[in-house]
Amino acid sequence: MQTEISQARQPSWLRTILIGRHPRRTLIRIAVIVVTCLLLRAFVVLPILVDGPSMLPTYSGGVNFVNRLAYLGHGPRRGDIVAIRLAGESIMFMKRVIGLPGETVEFANGRLLINGRSLEEPYVKFKCNWNFVPEHSKLGDDEYYVVGDNRAMPHTDHTQGAATRERIVGKVLL
Amino acid sequence: MKLALRIILVVVVAVLGVWLWRYFHPTPQDAIRRRLADVARAASYTEPGGLIARAVKAQELAGYFAPEVAVRIDLPNLSRHEAGSRDEIMRDAMVLRTMFRSFKVQLLDPNITVGADQMSASVDLTLRAETAGDKYLVVQEIKFTLRQVNGEWIIIRVETVRTLNRAPTPRSRETPALT
Numbered sequence: 290m291q292t293e294i295s296q297a298r299q300p301s302w303l304r305t306i307l308i309g310r311h312p313r314r315t316l317i318r319i320a321v322i323v324v325t326c327l328l329l330r331a332f333v334v335l336p337i338l339v340d341g342p343s344m345l346p347t348y349s350g351g352v353n354f355v356n357r358l359a360y361l362g363h364g365p366r367r368g369d370i371v372a373i374r375l376a377g378e379s380i381m382f383m384k385r386v387i388g389l390p391g392e393t394v395e396f397a398n399g400r401l402l403i404n405g406r407s408l409e410e411p412y413v414k415f416k417c418n419w420n421f422v423p424e425h426s427k428l429g430d431d432e433y434y435v436v437g438d439n440r441a442m443p444h445t446d447h448t449q450g451a452a453t454r455e456r457i458v459g460k461v462l463l
Numbered sequence: 464m465k466l467a468l469r470i471i472l473v474v475v476v477a478v479l480g481v482w483l484w485r486y487f488h489p490t491p492q493d494a495i496r497r498r499l500a501d502v503a504r505a506a507s508y509t510e511p512g513g514l515i516a517r518a519v520k521a522q523e524l525a526g527y528f529a530p531e532v533a534v535r536i537d538l539p540n541l542s543r544h545e546a547g548s549r550d551e552i553m554r555d556a557m558v559l560r561t562m563f564r565s566f567k568v569q570l571l572d573p574n575i576t577v578g579a580d581q582m583s584a585s586v587d588l589t590l591r592a593e594t595a596g597d598k599y600l601v602v603q604e605i606k607f608t609l610r611q612v613n614g615e616w617i618i619i620r621v622e623t624v625r626t627l628n629r630a631p632t633p634r635s636r637e638t639p640a641l642t
Contacts, residue, residue, distance in 0.1 A: 375604045376572040376589040376624075380572075425629060432629075450628055
């Protein structure tokens with residue numbers, strides 16, 4: 290008789306899979322996971338979906354992450370790939386930092402010149418013949434010059450320019 | 464468990480109550496957000512429709528703008544677009560519907576700043592517009608200026624915001640030498 294009662298009280302396998310043997314604990318676990326994910330997304334790591342040709346061949350698409358804490362101790366460094374926000378973070382530019390505050394940036398026959406001196410860019414696989422000087426080519430104290438790796442595009446079709454520090458959300462992780 | 468259920472019920476009712484209150488008594492920010500959603504909906508279409516349908520939809524879109532609106536948009540790698548009246552906006556909307564089979568507009572991340580008089584506001588947002596099959600995709604930061612007239616927020620100015628400054632200009636050496 291006792292065996293029958295205990296069998297009747299046993300939770301079904303479906304219920305066990307869905308909410309576990311201890312629903313209250315499961316609820317707390319779910320709440321902790323959700324809050325942790327939201328906090329991580331808001332303050333630590335932002336998941337992004339990469340799209341567009343401007344960072345080819347380094348990035349052609351797929352999922353990536355932005356480390357929001359990368360520049361807590363120092364500013365962006367040359368060569369870093371960063372996410373730059375527009376009005377918000379729904380859509381961002383993914384670009385490489387090539388010019389730092391106070392530097393002058395220009396392109397001559399496809400070569401990057403920083404303060405007039407040529408700089409090697411091993412990440413650029415598609416060579417170009419860009420020839421231009423950005424408007425007021427010396428960057429301000431709070432400005433970083435960013436550009437994509439795909440230099441095969443005409444520079445007029447390529448979104449690039451100086452991003453202020455507050456627009457840089459973080460460093461791309463992978 | 465009963466206590467937990469009661470707490471959840473109270474929270475749900477409270478959230479619903481706040482939502483209903485805000486729906487019927489929107490703050491200027493909420494009203495502007497709704498207005499922008501309406502503008503995006505009016506500008507988007509999945510099929511161009513006939514001549515009368517096009518005119519009706521274009522008129523609906525133009526109705527969200529002031530009679531003497533100032534629109535000046537520099538779309539990246541495309542063109543500069545200017546309009547100075549509702550009629551011009553209506554005309555442009557009609558032209559758009561003849562050019563593309565479908566058009567989808569999203570106005571994302573609106574940062575709304577309401578003036579001290581509560582009658583004017585500026586909104587910085589990201590415009591995402593795409594045509595059928597991603598043939599053209601535009602992503603541009605835009606600033607809207609709105610004014611409240613007879614309880615309705617109407618758009619009086621639209622202009623582009625440069626996300627990245629110091630756009631490239633050709634080097635002087637690019638100019639062909641006259642020899």
